[in-house]
Amino acid sequence: MPTEPATPHPDAPGAGTDLPTHYDHCFACGDQAESGLRMRTSVDEGPTVRSRFHVSEAHQGAPGLAHGGLLACAFDEALGMVVGNLLRVPAVTGKLETDFRRPVPVGSTLYIVARLDGIAGRKIYASADGHLDAEDGPVAVSARALFVKVAFEHFSTHGDPDAIEKLTATAIANNRKWDINP
Numbered sequence: 655m656p657t658e659p660a661t662p663h664p665d666a667p668g669a670g671t672d673l674p675t676h677y678d679h680c681f682a683c684g685d686q687a688e689s690g691l692r693m694r695t696s697v698d699e700g701p702t703v704r705s706r707f708h709v710s711e712a713h714q715g716a717p718g719l720a721h722g723g724l725l726a727c728a729f730d731e732a733l734g735m736v737v738g739n740l741l742r743v744p745a746v747t748g749k750l751e752t753d754f755r756r757p758v759p760v761g762s763t764l765y766i767v768a769r770l771d772g773i774a775g776r777k778i779y780a781s782a783d784g785h786l787d788a789e790d791g792p793v794a795v796s797a798r799a800l801f802v803k804v805a806f807e808h809f810s811t812h813g814d815p816d817a818i819e820k821l822t823a824t825a826i827a828n829n830r831k832w833d834i835n836p
């Protein structure tokens with residue numbers, strides 16, 4: 655199936671919108687996740703989103719340096735946010751590939767720009783760059799991902815159905831509805 659450009663949903667939030675956390679207990683963006691990444695994301699021109707991740711002592715692998723797996727988590731989140739918020743379809747990460755180009759020290763901030771690259775049927779391609787300590791800082795990590803559109807029931811069947819029900823009610827109240835039937 656040919657890859658087509660990924661056009662944002664007509665009701666997708668516009669450039670400049672700060673995106674709320676998608677789930678309080680999400681390790682990457684939730685405020686309730688102890689030692690979580692506390693990422694913040696906003697929409698940019700694009701189709702892109704910009705995310706920030708401040709590296710704390712809780713995120714170390716080698717002494718004084720961010721753990722690569724946590725950096726991959728930050729990219730999974732940023733890429734998931736660009737897919738979920740701009741396309742407004744339920745999708746999960748099928749594949750995530752990361753290039754670690756520079757060490758990321760504790761105390762630094764990673765500025766991640768994530769963009770939609772294309773769609774082929776249920777497959778959504780996205781990529782991201784993480785700049786060290788400034789929006790235009792050197793690229794420390796970059797990533798590419800394949801997300802796969804799923805039926806909404808993916809989350810209630812495999813996850814916590816009660817939490818999903820509450821999340822859906824809140825999302826609809828805030829006009830953050832997913833389009834169902836991928």
Ligand SMILES: CCCCCCCC/C=C\CCCCCCCC(=O)SCCNC(=O)CCNC(=O)[C@H](O)C(C)(C)COP(=O)(O)OP(=O)(O)OC[C@H]1O[C@@H](n2cnc3c(N)ncnc32)[C@H](O)[C@@H]1OP(=O)(O)O
Pocket residue numbers: 676730731732733734735737738739745746747748749775776777800802804818821822825830831832
């Ligand atoms: C509640 C309302 C709230 C609304 C608010 C909205 C706004 C916010 C929105 C959102 C923010 C989200 C931010 C979160 C970010 C974090 C995301 C994660 O971490 S997700 C967790 C980790 N990922 C998993 O747990 C997946 C586990 N895997 C699976 O469930 C399946 O394997 C799945 C669904 C990925 C595919 O399974 P199949 O049976 O449905 O489909 P098949 O046929 O296998 O794959 C479909 C196509 O994809 C390709 N594919 C699948 N996996 C691939 C891979 N690893 N590599 C290459 N191709 C792959 C296949 O080859 C196939 O391609 P061909 O259509 O034939 O061309």
